[in-house]
Amino acid sequence: MSVRRWVWAGLLLLGVGMLGYSLWPRPAPPAPEAAPPPLHQASPPILFAERTVPIPEDNPQTPAKVELGRRLFYDTRLSKDGSVACASCHKPEFAFSDGGKPVSTGIFGRKGLRNAPTLTNVAFRRHLFWEGRSPRLELQAVGPLTAHDEMGLEPEELAQKLGAIPEYARAFQEVFGQPPSLKAVTYAIAAFERTLVSYNSPFDRYQAGDDSAMSQAALRGMELFFSEKGDCFHCHVGPDFTDDEPRNTALYTVYKDIGLARATGKDEDVGKFKTPTLRNVALTAPYMHDGSIQTLREAVQHYNRGGEPNLNADALIRPLGLTDPEVDDLVAFLESLTDRSFTTNPAFLPPKNEGVSR
Ligand code: HEC
């Protein structure tokens, strides 16, 4: 089976898994064994870019709503002290993560506890936050808007503040037929976030049939990634390289941040975090829920060592026996998931100063 077909197999598996999906189901059974796929084998092209973004019925996309969401996303007036916007921690040039910072700084210089994840293809995530505690973008946005160490506004305060800005009052009336409210703010921002779609990396161009899109090292790395030896693809599966499931990767023996157990209170959930997407991962250092790993090479080395002793470690985490050149190849593959047209898309960047003053 070619690597392209492998990706398809992963997609199908994911689809089947989603059918029987309930809250945190058991991990999907491992994919069937396959011989390492030969490189450059002809196979039907895959155009991930044609995936349909799931849009909730109660929040249809309209250009005016998306534009309002974009303005709100970049506007620091949505915070208590006027210093923090969503974009302060989700910066476009770092694929909407917090460029180089292990944890982010919110209002009044308050530091958070976790690494700000990328918003690449976030519309497709079935669970949000590192332990997956939020089911949809509209609800997720309430978190940072009101959290005392992020943006810190009470719902009434936010509504009043925006209502007093004539351009916003007008825009909310136009889009929602009502004055600004916390709910409308989250609906507009979610609509903008659903446009943050990235399927134009060298990997995508290769999958679409351009055999010269990826380097030889990246192709060797891809083979490892999808092989039983590298074994990355059981968790980092599907078009976004994530199963959206909470997993323990044995990062620590004793986790300071207990992850999913924070929500469930169960011992077996300690240290479980949602498998993150690997799209644009070369732009989103440092890595893991706490930003404790600095480089992609160190991340691969963590898996190669098999992590630290941990009772909850996923069965897939074990010493891999990768040589140094193999580690380099895996890094080259991860780098081939970078989509430059995503970070430079003018539709995703701060809006020009028309209408709404900043
Ligand atoms: C002070 C920094 C900061 C600000 C401001 C901030 N975020 Fe975040 N964001 C984070 C961190 C840290 C996480 C991970 C938190 C967790 O998992 O507990 C996160 C997680 C997310 C996620 C979940 C992504 C996923 O794949 O699970 C989304 C979506 C998101 N933020 C959107 C927003 C929006 C929209 C705003 C503005 C309303 C915003 N953020 C403001 C730091 C920030």
Ligand code: HEC
């Ligand atoms: C058992 C499931 C599983 C396997 C197998 C796995 N990963 Fe992960 N991966 C995760 C989870 C879960 C995290 C986040 C862990 C955390 O934050 O504590 C993660 C994080 C990462 C990150 C950091 C991403 C970020 O945004 O912080 C990289 C890079 C990565 N994995 C690459 C790989 C590679 C390469 C392999 C194969 C060698 C691999 N993973 C195998 C589940 C897995």
